[in-house]
Amino acid sequence: xxxxxxxxxxxxxxxxxxxxxxxxxxxxxxxxxxxxxxxxxxxxxxxxxxxxxxxxxxxxxxxxxxxxxxxxxxxxxxxxxxxxxxxxxxxxxxxxxxxxxxxxxxxxxxxxx
Numbered sequence: 798x799x800x801x802x803x804x805x806x807x808x809x810x811x812x813x814x815x816x817x818x819x820x821x822x823x824x825x826x827x828x829x830x831x832x833x834x835x836x837x838x839x840x841x842x843x844x845x846x847x848x849x850x851x852x853x854x855x856x857x858x859x860x861x862x863x864x865x866x867x868x869x870x871x872x873x874x875x876x877x878x879x880x881x882x883x884x885x886x887x888x889x890x891x892x893x894x895x896x897x898x899x900x901x902x903x904x905x906x907x908x909x910x
Contacts, residue, residue, distance in 0.1 A: 800871065
């Protein structure tokens, strides 16, 4: 059985890989949008981001829940509780953020907020 330290180190490594994969997918989309009008960029992000967030958010959530449960078991904490993955952001919440941040597509120098 792995130690708690080993469990969290593996968890951290797994999350770093997930972040790298999610970032690569997003950058591929952004490259295709380079030079496109702001409306096209916004509309594409509205189509792509909910699925991207759901996919990678769920993967990260499952890995985190499993690591939490494994760490509790390793520390001898009774299994009366099992970690659950949250439902994540709703499509409406994601859409609101994209619309808010898409304003930067109309500016030559994005603010980075």
